[in-house]
Amino acid sequence: MSLGEFELIDHLLRPLAAGFPGALNLRDDAALVDVPPGHQLVVAKDALVAGIHFLPDDPPDLVAGKLLRVNLSDLAAMGADPLAYLTLIARPPDLPETWLEDFVRGLARDQTVFGLHLIGGDTVSTTGPAFFTLTILGLVPSGRALRRDGAGPGQLVCVSGTLGDAALGLRILRGLAAPEEVSMPLIERYRTPRPRIALGKALRGVATAAIDISDGLLADLGHVLEASGVGARIEAAAVPLSEPARGLPGARLGALTGGDDYELLFTIEPEKAPLLSELSETLDVPLTVIGRTREEPGLEVLDHRGRPLVLDRLGWRHF
Amino acid sequence: MSLGEFELIDHLLRPLAAGFPGALNLRDDAALVDVPPGHQLVVAKDALVAGIHFLPDDPPDLVAGKLLRVNLSDLAAMGADPLAYLTLIARPPDLPETWLEDFVRGLARDQTVFGLHLIGGDTVSTTGPAFFTLTILGLVPSGRALRRDGAGPGQLVCVSGTLGDAALGLRILRGLAAPEEVSMPLIERYRTPRPRIALGKALRGVATAAIDISDGLLADLGHVLEASGVGARIEAAAVPLSEPARGLPGARLGALTGGDDYELLFTIEPEKAPLLSELSETLDVPLTVIGRTREEPGLEVLDHRGRPLVLDRLGWRHF
Numbered sequence: 001m002s003l004g005e006f007e008l009i010d011h012l013l014r015p016l017a018a019g020f021p022g023a024l025n026l027r028d029d030a031a032l033v034d035v036p037p038g039h040q041l042v043v044a045k046d047a048l049v050a051g052i053h054f055l056p057d058d059p060p061d062l063v064a065g066k067l068l069r070v071n072l073s074d075l076a077a078m079g080a081d082p083l084a085y086l087t088l089i090a091r092p093p094d095l096p097e098t099w100l101e102d103f104v105r106g107l108a109r110d111q112t113v114f115g116l117h118l119i120g121g122d123t124v125s126t127t128g129p130a131f132f133t134l135t136i137l138g139l140v141p142s143g144r145a146l147r148r149d150g151a152g153p154g155q156l157v158c159v160s161g162t163l164g165d166a167a168l169g170l171r172i173l174r175g176l177a178a179p180e181e182v183s184m185p186l187i188e189r190y191r192t193p194r195p196r197i198a199l200g201k202a203l204r205g206v207a208t209a210a211i212d213i214s215d216g217l218l219a220d221l222g223h224v225l226e227a228s229g230v231g232a233r234i235e236a237a238a239v240p241l242s243e244p245a246r247g248l249p250g251a252r253l254g255a256l257t258g259g260d261d262y263e264l265l266f267t268i269e270p271e272k273a274p275l276l277s278e279l280s281e282t283l284d285v286p287l288t289v290i291g292r293t294r295e296e297p298g299l300e301v302l303d304h305r306g307r308p309l310v311l312d313r314l315g316w317r318h319f
Numbered sequence: 320m321s322l323g324e325f326e327l328i329d330h331l332l333r334p335l336a337a338g339f340p341g342a343l344n345l346r347d348d349a350a351l352v353d354v355p356p357g358h359q360l361v362v363a364k365d366a367l368v369a370g371i372h373f374l375p376d377d378p379p380d381l382v383a384g385k386l387l388r389v390n391l392s393d394l395a396a397m398g399a400d401p402l403a404y405l406t407l408i409a410r411p412p413d414l415p416e417t418w419l420e421d422f423v424r425g426l427a428r429d430q431t432v433f434g435l436h437l438i439g440g441d442t443v444s445t446t447g448p449a450f451f452t453l454t455i456l457g458l459v460p461s462g463r464a465l466r467r468d469g470a471g472p473g474q475l476v477c478v479s480g481t482l483g484d485a486a487l488g489l490r491i492l493r494g495l496a497a498p499e500e501v502s503m504p505l506i507e508r509y510r511t512p513r514p515r516i517a518l519g520k521a522l523r524g525v526a527t528a529a530i531d532i533s534d535g536l537l538a539d540l541g542h543v544l545e546a547s548g549v550g551a552r553i554e555a556a557a558v559p560l561s562e563p564a565r566g567l568p569g570a571r572l573g574a575l576t577g578g579d580d581y582e583l584l585f586t587i588e589p590e591k592a593p594l595l596s597e598l599s600e601t602l603d604v605p606l607t608v609i610g611r612t613r614e615e616p617g618l619e620v621l622d623h624r625g626r627p628l629v630l631d632r633l634g635w636r637h638f
Contacts (some may be wrong), residue, residue, distance in 0.1 A: 024467075024468075027467060027468070028397070028467050028468075028546075029363060029396040029397055029531060030362055030363035030393045030394065030397045030455075031362045032359045032361060032397075032459070033359060033362060034360075040353055041352040042350070042351060042352075043350045043454075044348060044349035044350070044451075045405045045406075045439050045454055046441065047443050047452070049443055049444070049447075052445060052446065074349045075349065077349070078347070078348055078349045086362060086364045088424055105610070119494075120362060122364060124366050124372070125369055125373065126368045126369050126371060126448065126450065127368075128448045129366075129445065129446055129447045129448075133366070135405060135454040137362070140351070145351055147346050147347055148348070156367065212460075213347060225347050245515065259349040317423065
């Protein structure tokens, strides 16, 4: 550990651990976490690499926010409550100190928004691009976590929010022309995902399976179907598009295959359908039925005329 | 996620999760961990970057083993029992598949040795050098974790094993000449640390403070003294050297300042001194008293004639 690393931890990261006694002020070899009786710990881990997962000129505070939010989305998909996180920062020699300060400012803001604390933080050097990894800890009542493998045949396939926005936002950042009132909200969807924590918790005991949409609707639905041992048929026209997305080329295709939306995809028994509008209203989040599971394996996507789309041409891999 | 990443997880990592139901076969958004009543979770996180923390021609299975063992050493320093780990693998395009297979073989071997399981594994791409991060989870009876901040004045400063070996091993890998019967064991100390899990557990309720020696004896003792608000005086001649290290130039200096030994440094009340030989015999690990804490802050190191060494010249930073 170089002098600079001690100082980075001292000045920048330590304040993020205040308020969580088990973080031991980031001064010890590890952190201590209490899990209340009747609860399970939920743990996930993700990383962002410069040039791969974020763009060099993305604002550093938003990169930090995205790292935290992507991991929070994993908790949402399990129906868990956020508790704490650990982060590792790898610095190339030319990374400006102000970039890191802005990055940590983004962590500070979003950990307050989502009510969790930093309990382990470390920095290393790298000769390559900067990278950041984050391990998130959450709590869920024992045995009540949402999983991918619980979907049965004949259940409704539902999604939250609108899909394809983040993929369009990324395309706009890479040069796709769009008017500002359209590009702004789409870029925000790409840069600042909104993890559906409240929805995930509300779906405990309601959804039979859940996942967050990070790889794209078809790929992530494929994960659920594979884990649950069922198939599904969905209607492309039912997949919800946002107002800004609607006018752009490739919006519907992006809603099927584009990643990074971090909405929840879940299945419910048909008799629980009335709960959807109730939940949607309480939580102020659109919930849309896009299809139905079935015993026959595989995923069939129907176009607006009811004809099956050829999935391979959408860039989706069969499982 | 590319096709290759799915396959990497499927073929290489998934077998490491077998036997831990909460890992959900690495197929879900997160893992579920049960913490038994009366226990706290202990969490630490570390990383290895190619070219910084390991050498390009280090055997991949030993790099993996070191990553796991370095994190296990953090658990040892807390007096915790290993439970599970998550790992993130960042691959440059030119990393051979066989390298990764060997890496995962190293994880498989060492997770068996230390009795823990992989519960979260992911891979990302990078345009820079390969890197690997690991988050380790352990368990400790509530309130019984060893910490850095418990040392009081007038206590014995003790270390396990021998010090400076890993630093000499690294110097030999970088070109220092040494006969093979000397170089082999020293290089092994550098490449394959032995986390002192059993000792850490035995020191619960015995040691007043503990840390693992990763940054070097003086730096890590400095961390304990700073956290505990005491000072110490140690004798350089008392610091235990291994037989292979003894004949090499700079061995004693390396024992004071060289990192990577992953022995435990701990403090105990003087009346518990008789326990040391008992523990040493039971666990078959040398335990050596190298000095004593005191109220006066700062760290004083005496040479073999009892004269204070000038610490700044040893590359050690005052706190």
